Structures are given as C-alpha cells and as structure tokens.
Amino acid sequence: MATIRGKPVALVTGGGSGIGRATAVRFAELGYSCVVADIDEPSAKETLRMLQTPGIAVQVDVTMATSVEAMVTTAVQHFGRIDCAFNCAGVVTKNATIVDTPEDEFDRVMGVNAKGVWLCLKYEIAQMLQQEPVMSDPAKWVDKPDVCRFRGVRGSIVNASSITGLGPAPGINASYCASKAAILGLTQTAAVEYAKEGIRVNAVCPAVTATPMLDRVLEKAPPGTEENLVSKHPVGRFAAPEEVAEAVCWLCSDACPFTTGEHLKIAGGL
Template sequence: MATSTRKPVALVTGGGSGIGRATAVRFAELGYSCVVADIDEQSAKETLGMLQTPGIAVQVDITIATSVEAMVTAAVQRFGRIDCAFNGAGILGASARIVESPEDAFDRVMDVNAKGVWLCLKYEIAQMLQQEPVVSDPARWADKPDVCRFRGVRGSIVNASSLAGLLPSTWLSPYGASKWAVLGITKTAAVEYASEGIRVNAVCPGLTATPMRDQLVEQSPPDFQDRVDPKSYPAGRLAAPEEVAEAVTWLCSDACPFTTGEHLKISGGL
C-alpha cells in the first residue's frame, strides 16, 4: 500500500458536453489530471481547453472494445494510473411508444448506454486491479477500529444512470431500459470488486440543462411535454450539470470510503 502526493487522475467519458464536461471541469478544479474522452474528439479538446490541470483528449467509441481499451491505455501511458472514472457517455434515442419503436433503435440505445458502460467498467477495472491501493490521508484513519479503517483504494468509478432508471419511462422505453441496466451492472461490479479496493456507484439525475434535455424537448410529443417541464419538479427548475458533477466527484472522493453499489438520485425532490 502506498500514500501519494502526486496529482490523482480522473477519466471522463462523454466529456465533450453536458454533465461529462462539467464533471471534467470539476475534477480539474479539485486538482485531478483529466482524461477527457468523447466520440466527438473536437468537443473533448474544447473541454480540455477549459481545464487548469494536465490532461489529454481521447476519441472513443464506447460500443467497441478495442476503442475502450485504447482509451484506458492512453490514460495509463500519459498518467500512470486511473484513480477515478465517470462513465457519462450516453444517448437518448427517439421518443416513441413501444409498438411504434423500431427494433434497431432499441439495439442502438442499449449498445451505447448499457454495453458501453459495461465495456468501460471491464477495461477500467482491469487497469485498477493492477494498481497499488492508495491511502491519501492515513493519519485520519490511524485510530479507527480495523473493521472501519480506510485501507486505501485502487480506484473509484461512477456510472451515469438516470431518474429514468428508477421510474417508468413512457415514450422512451429503450432509454429507460438501458438506465435500469446501468444500475444492475453497477451493483454487480461493486460486489465483485469491493474486496479488492475498487468502488462502483451510480448517479441518477433528473432533467438537467444539457443538450440531451434540449433534444428531449424537441422530439417529445405534446402529451409528454408536462414531463419535461421544469415546473414538474418540486424544486421548480432543472438541475445544472455542475450540480451533478459535484455528486460524481463526491462519490469518487475519500469522503465515502464505505459507499459502493449505491445510486444517488439527483432530482430536485421528484
């Protein structure tokens, strides 16, 4: 086990916009070196330009194993390890009821949102298993009982689910199914690797002021518009991407060393 004063490293997929971009920016503000990954390399480079810490932009297609593996390899070649990862890349898909939904649309959404998270976990965890556990502040835990002592982590991962992964998602069955799947994958990974110093959690944001929310508003049928109205939330507004980013970085931090296999709902009281 090691203690380290080096700059920790965060990997963010979907880092070219929305919640992913806000999360990369927040990690950098907290002193992390950042790997900003996105299928749109130019948008990843734009995010990279917003950061005040060392980083790299990586083009990745999370539905392709070799592309995901190359992303992780690029991160390790540049920074030596991956301390935290936010698997934020995802797509919405078209709005339609089940009967009117094309099969290929379901396959595409599941391929990106569910398989893509699974592939990211596969290669991120494989790398983390090779890493020495790190205790960032051993004195803080020195007098705790052994059962409670924070022994260090090899890595911490947060996956992007959604409020749609907790509630029925009318007109968006492929998206809802994919986000329920993310929660199952998250809990399974957490149980499989908890004893090896790797934590895996998820966030479940409600409506958030991102390009994906704009797409949802544009393509939603009239009888769905109330669902995408900020007034439908008790807080009376959308979440800001930065608010979700705060939750992601908290789950990755030393503040919750016993938290794994959990999901955090961020929905303004809904």
C-alpha cells in the same frame, strides 16, 4: 509518450459536453489530472481547454471494445494509472411506445448506454486490479477507529444512470429506461465482484438536467414540453450539470470509503 505522475487521475467518458464536461472541470478543480473522452474529439478538446490541471483528450466509441481498451491504455501510458472513472457517455432517443420503436433504435440506445458502460467497466476494472491501493490522506484518518479508517482503494467508478432507470417514466422511450436500469444492475454486480479488491462502483440517477442533449430533445418536442417537464420537479427547475458533477466527485472521493454498489438520486424531490 511522457508520463505525468503525482496527481490523482480521473477518466470521464462523454466529457465533451453536459454532465461529463462539468464533471471533468470539477475533477480538475479538485486537483485531478483528467482524461476527457468523447466520440466527438473536438468537443473533448474544448473541455480540455477549460481544465486547471494537466489532461488529455481521447476520441472513443464506447460501443467498440477496441476503442475502449485503447482509451484506457492511452490514459495509463500518459498518467500511469486511473484512480477514478465516470462513465457518462450516453444517447437519448425520440419518445415512442414499445410497439412503435424500431429494432435498430433499441439496439443503438442499448449499445451506447448499457453495453458502453459494461465495456468501460471491463477495461477500467482490469487496469485498476493492477494498481496498488492508494491512501490519499492518512492524516485525515489517523484519529479514527480502525473500523472506519480509510485504508486506500485501487480505484473508484461512477456510472451515469438516470431516474428513469428506477421505474416507469411515462412519455420516455422504453429503450432508454431499460438501458439506464441495466446500468444499475451492472453497477451493483461490479461493486460486489470487486469490493474485496479495493474497487468501489456506484451510480448517479439524475432527473432532467439542463444539457445540450436536453436542448436537442426540446427542439423537436411539442410546444409546452419544457414547461411540463419543469412542473414535474418539486424544486421547480431542472438540475444543473454542475450539481450532478459534485455528486460524482463526492462518490469518487475518500469521503465515502464504505459506499459501493449504491445509486444516488439527484432529482429535485422527484
């Protein structure tokens, strides 16, 4: 397989639609080569056709270690390294109380959202530890004090949590909230474990975002659900996927080299 080098490389799971797709598109606009990964390979390929830079589409099941490892291996075989990763693959579940939630549904949500992020971190970090630190733009920092000069990183990772991971969310299934809270714990732990290795790990916590996943939820929801959800946002609307994508790309950039172990709310005032 030919290897493409020179451009920074971004890996996006859940890249076949919604926030993942918007982030892959934004990474490409910023000059990154992209690995678009999704369990739905045709959707990943559709995203690939939207990109302005070289990329590949990879089918991945983030609940399976062998699949995640193969995704990372394919990315490195093609591009030589992984500079940034956005772990965005996730699922929602129908609203139900703890008592009324089936055990297999809890396992499914935790498996994709929490275990999936853990597996991605496991194999992405293992690859990044093998990489030489990169200083993307030395001239940008040449006149800055030594204490804040950007010295380069081996990689930067952002995990997709949610505002529901920050506290109780009435009307939202507890398994989803638990999975998103678990992602914050994984983010903070990974950040501490690998800070001295030049690997940054952060998370984004969006509120309700206008994605195909939301559309599917609203189709099955009672009348008036959308209006009720919008009314809870002080800005009076849902987030656009592109707004979350901008935050992810900023967290991955050299604009915030001292930022790790943090979560960024993108919640319209919530």
